[in-house]
Amino acid sequence: MKLIVANLINEALQSVPELLAAAADLDIETTVERTRDASHGDFASNVAMRLSKPAKKNPRDIASSIIDALGVNPMIASVEIAGPGFINFHLSPSAFHAELKFILDAGENYGRQAKKDAPKILLEFISANPTGPLHVGHGRHAAYGASVGNLLEAVGYPVHREYYVNDAGRQMDILGASVWLRWLEANGVEVSFPSGGYRGEYIREIAAEIDTATLVPPAASDVLAGLPLDAPGGDKEEYVEAIIAKAKSLQGDDGFDHIRQQSLESIRADIEDDLAEFGVTFDRWYSEQSLIKTGRIDDALAVLESRGMLYRKDGATWFPATKFGDEKDRVVVRENGVKTYFASDIAYHFDKRERGYHYLIDILGADHHGYVTRVRAGLVAMGYEGDTLEVELVQFVTLYRGGKKMQMSTRSGEFDTLRQLRAEVGNDAARFYYVMRSNDQHLDFDLDIATTQSNDNPVFYIQYAHARIARVFARAGESGMNWDQDNGRANLGKLTTSQEKSLMSALSRYPEIIELAAKNRAPQTLVHYLRDLVSDFHSSYNAHKVLVDDANLRDARLALYKAVKTVVANGLAILGVSAPEEM
């Protein structure tokens, strides 16, 4: 709808040569915006103010010459200059009627667009370590990433969703050792559980579930022999290492590997199930182990080497990250020959580009922000443009219950899991609450509010509008007043109340909101819009009865409500929230 106004201004500029030159660098569409105040019309353009400097003329004079040059358009009712030089456009009712018909025609596709030559986007999110179930913080990543992916698809980008599984390295050994000890415990072999191990109850469950048929538990004396002291009194890392070494020597490398891989897969599969129930799915689960096995890390390091982007010092191999703005150079291969996590990460991003994704979005926890510079540095050093990696940081979530802050920590085993949260507040409320705030704001998640089914709870407020409309249509059928859509379309001129006008205007904003939310990676923009939209709906609903005797008015109102129902459902779908027919 905005385009109607932008095109009109563009045409007008064609006939004012001195302004046309000044406007050469200006995208007119960006000068057009919705007004905040209805007295300013429907759209306003600040084009005259923007041209003031390059054209060296008074904004109001410029506005005046643009208005004089405007052609006649049936969609525009009137145009005026206001304030310092705004051009205000009042749209005619027919413009809104046309949009309303378009919504009815487009249905679930309303708000979606095709984009020519859109780059394929690889969206990586969550990527939580497979050492335990997802906790409530990961839930925010899930909800945010999924919604951003939906938004990007809605505006025409092909999106590939990926979860990077950190299934290599020491933490996997710790996981394997933790499960091993719990398995021994279940077989009557008691060993002091390491303070640096994974203590959660789920470890016992995994130990009970995995296939151990080929394994024989060692004697307790063999396990205990030569073990150092755990903290306090001893070193907790040293103790964990000793346990891992014991596991490997007593079960054999193959035996320990068996336990570790089964534990890993059990947890990964559990995460996948959890997310699927939450409505969050991935196109690929990318294993770090596979990155190693396929030689991808060596490939990436070879590329860096060939470009002179590696050097040796103190027995280690370094990447000169400071050349790309990082604080210090980074080790990629340690003195002991083991590649660092950073090497994997460079290789993973290298692989993303090699697979043909030209735009990468990583959604990371705010605590990873120090990582952004060096990963980008890695890409640049390999010859890729740094601005094709975008990182969105998600701030922390704090759970509140009864006004009290709750503690969350993975290793201590005292965390609240995403699964627990979903069970308590429901998927819809959880998805909604997670994206209600900007990702770069800390989120206070109040369990008491999310669980109340009252007007405190915005997700119900929006869903209720959808259910209410569904009920009106059901009622119409029961009362022999079935909606005659053609008649409704022919009588949209009957929608003249202030509430109906506001509602039509709000509906027509939806595509602009989707575009804005996608561009800013900001689902909360959509959340706020939906709340505003249904607020207009509830006002209209309370003020004017729909199922009136006048069939023309009735069918027109039903057309309007049908459009509201469509837009609410479309918006909620992007947020991953259901649109119930009844509540």
Add this chain to the structure above:
RNA sequence: GCGCCCGUAGCUCAAUCGGAUAGAGCACCGGAUUUCUAAUCCGGUGGUUGCAGGUUCGAGUCCUGCCGGGCGCGCCA
């Protein structure tokens, strides 16, 4: 110490490449249902946008400094 994010009504938060009189919800006060779902609506109270400068037609938004909060600064992952 250095770097990144944040600071808006009593509370939780909006605010469109920098736009017009900074808006919602909650809370508080007062009203609305013989009616299509009251999980709703209508009205009212509530602000020096952390502080101080700067940039310009115009600053919550951009720049500088300060104050306050969060996070990060490993040959960990």
